[in-house]
Amino acid sequence: MILASPERIAEYTARGWWGTRTLDAGFLDVVARHPQREAVVDAPNRELLTDGAPRRLSYAQLAAEVERMAAVLHARGLQRDDIVVVQLVNSVEQFAVYLACMRLGLIVSPVPVQYREHELDHIVGLTGARAAITATRIGRHAAAAMWLQLASRHPSLREVLAYGREVPPGVGSLEALLAAAPDPAAAHAAARAAAVTANDIATLCWTSGTEAAPKGVPRSHNEWWIVVPSLIEAAGLKPGMRLLNPFPLINMAGFSSSFATWIGLEATVVQHHPFDLDVFLAQLRSERIDYTVSPPAILTQLLQRPELLEGIDFGRLSRIGSGSAPLSEWMVQGWADRGVAIVNYFGSNEGAALTGAPLDIPEAAMRARYFSRGGTPERFSKISTANKIRTRLVDPETEEEITTPGVPGELRVSGPTIFSGYFRNPEATARAFDAQGCYRSGDLFEIAGDRRQYLLYVGRCKDIVVRGGMKISEVEIETLLLAYPGVRDAAVVGAPDPVLGERVCACIVPSPGASITLPALARWLRDERHVAVYKLPERLLLLDALPRNPVGKVLKRELRQRLADAPLPEAANPAATP
Numbered sequence: 001m002i003l004a005s006p007e008r009i010a011e012y013t014a015r016g017w018w019g020t021r022t023l024d025a026g027f028l029d030v031v032a033r034h035p036q037r038e039a040v041v042d043a044p045n046r047e048l049l050t051d052g053a054p055r056r057l058s059y060a061q062l063a064a065e066v067e068r069m070a071a072v073l074h075a076r077g078l079q080r081d082d083i084v085v086v087q088l089v090n091s092v093e094q095f096a097v098y099l100a101c102m103r104l105g106l107i108v109s110p111v112p113v114q115y116r117e118h119e120l121d122h123i124v125g126l127t128g129a130r131a132a133i134t135a136t137r138i139g140r141h142a143a144a145a146m147w148l149q150l151a152s153r154h155p156s157l158r159e160v161l162a163y164g165r166e167v168p169p170g171v172g173s174l175e176a177l178l179a180a181a182p183d184p185a186a187a188h189a190a191a192r193a194a195a196v197t198a199n200d201i202a203t204l205c206w207t208s209g210t211e212a213a214p215k216g217v218p219r220s221h222n223e224w225w226i227v228v229p230s231l232i233e234a235a236g237l238k239p240g241m242r243l244l245n246p247f248p249l250i251n252m253a254g255f256s257s258s259f260a261t262w263i264g265l266e267a268t269v270v271q272h273h274p275f276d277l278d279v280f281l282a283q284l285r286s287e288r289i290d291y292t293v294s295p296p297a298i299l300t301q302l303l304q305r306p307e308l309l310e311g312i313d314f315g316r317l318s319r320i321g322s323g324s325a326p327l328s329e330w331m332v333q334g335w336a337d338r339g340v341a342i343v344n345y346f347g348s349n350e351g352a353a354l355t356g357a358p359l360d361i362p363e364a365a366m367r368a369r370y371f372s373r374g375g376t377p378e379r380f381s382k383i384s385t386a387n388k389i390r391t392r393l394v395d396p397e398t399e400e401e402i403t404t405p406g407v408p409g410e411l412r413v414s415g416p417t418i419f420s421g422y423f424r425n426p427e428a429t430a431r432a433f434d435a436q437g438c439y440r441s442g443d444l445f446e447i448a449g450d451r452r453q454y455l456l457y458v459g460r461c462k463d464i465v466v467r468g469g470m471k472i473s474e475v476e477i478e479t480l481l482l483a484y485p486g487v488r489d490a491a492v493v494g495a496p497d498p499v500l501g502e503r504v505c506a507c508i509v510p511s512p513g514a515s516i517t518l519p520a521l522a523r524w525l526r527d528e529r530h531v532a533v534y535k536l537p538e539r540l541l542l543l544d545a546l547p548r549n550p551v552g553k554v555l556k557r558e559l560r561q562r563l564a565d566a567p568l569p570e571a572a573n574p575a576a577t578p
Helices: 004-013 023-035 059-075 092-104 117-127 143-153 175-179 185-192 220-225 228-235 252-265 277-286 297-306 327-338 428-432 475-480 518-528 556-565
Strands: 038-041 055-057 081-086 106-108 129-134 161-162 202-207 215-220 242-245 268-271 291-293 319-323 341-347 355-357 371-372 390-394 409-414 439-448 455-460 465-469 469-473 486-497 501-510 539-542
Touching: 004 220, 023 059, 023 092, 023 220, 023 252, 023 371, 038 059, 038 092, 055 059, 059 092, 059 175, 081 092, 081 117, 081 327, 092 106, 117 143, 117 215, 129 143, 129 518, 143 161, 161 175, 161 390, 161 539, 185 268, 185 556, 202 252, 215 220, 228 319, 228 341, 228 355, 242 252, 242 277, 252 341, 268 319, 297 327, 327 341, 371 439, 390 439, 465 501, 469 475, 475 486, 475 501, 475 518, 486 556, 501 556, 518 539, 539 556
Parallel strands: 038 268, 081 106, 081 129, 106 202, 129 161, 242 268, 242 291, 291 319, 319 341, 355 371, 501 539
Antiparallel strands: 038 055, 202 215, 341 355, 371 455, 390 409, 409 439, 439 455, 465 469, 486 501
């Protein structure tokens, strides 16, 4: 399935920015050169998350598993352009599934492990997904059984395949199917017949930044390859490095750094997720890690407790990526004093990306607040990808371009990193691009620096809560809250949080006589509406009325200011913590 226009393909191919190699072809090149190099490693706490002991696979072993998986998928009747939804914890199996799908021309659609029927009904219905690959359990959740129920009401979903023990009747056991040693010859023939190109869609990831339902973000092999140099150059990564991946392998953050870049670097990926500080530190010590990423609050905590860092080889681990929330100058400088450069990342599934990298901003403290202003004729950035895009700041109300420092404007981006449009959602696609064909990021920046060489992040145009890097639609949760018994009016905003950046706060106007509590509200969303756990409110603000402007729009800035001035206590609902 090719979604990029012929004109776009021709332009970027002529410029040498897009090529002909698929991600699977790149993987096979690495297998040929380094068959015995370790490719992927499970987290040591894997058995707490899903069935099966932790595994370590070389490139040759992973290649053999990819081949068997491709044979299984072909034997189950899956064909080019079929969509396969994948819901798995971070594990070595993800790599085998993703590569096997890409080899056959199947479109991989990874979803968060926290998603439940509420989100998945929408995704399966929109995509007409032909198959789902999951596990019998994800934590304590019976994932395979849930997918079997989804298949009963979605005729397109003909195959549910699962790893793990005690696979429910009606679900294909991947362990059994893979152990049956299917003949790969038919899968080889199918792969040749599929004739997958680098412009075919490789993945369909999901975002729910401002809409009430997740939006599909398709990306081709070329659209993944183009972001690889920016990560390698920003962090000064070298071939063969060992990467520790704490991101879910489902979207831009995880996929760009620990799949596309993994192939580009011929690297080793050590899996980690959900974030567990003790496990994370143990992996840094034992797995000879050269590069990882971490939330700002964790990096601050580690500096405040330096005894936790004992035994980590910072001769190797000399770069750490961070982002998803503002960084403190103290933290970035503190790590620099230990010989570790913090790389500041800003990005989206749609392909808008900025970096505060040592290559462009040598002063450590400056990288906490500023990003290099790439995508301009002045070529302020030394990162190659930054000079293949175009960026500008625009007043979101007047559409006038902003060139004056200190004036906030919405970041607009165009170029080979940007997606072609939301999957089967022309209305959202039309809203996402401006008259010049630039993607509207929804994020406000200011031009800064003595040469106007930096961008300073100001805030968001869109109403979203960013909880630990995960974007949560306020509109989605508000719509659900308005259906809760006893709720007269509702709004959702992000409450400041020192660890996760923000937590979801439900601002509720109760009906007369109604008694609304946070635990009951969270249980109802989780159990009755099947909402993903990380989206559940963790703060509750009861009000007599929501503040509104003269035309009736809720003044969320007043709600956010109230939370900032008087932070609420920790929520008493453990269900809200994944």
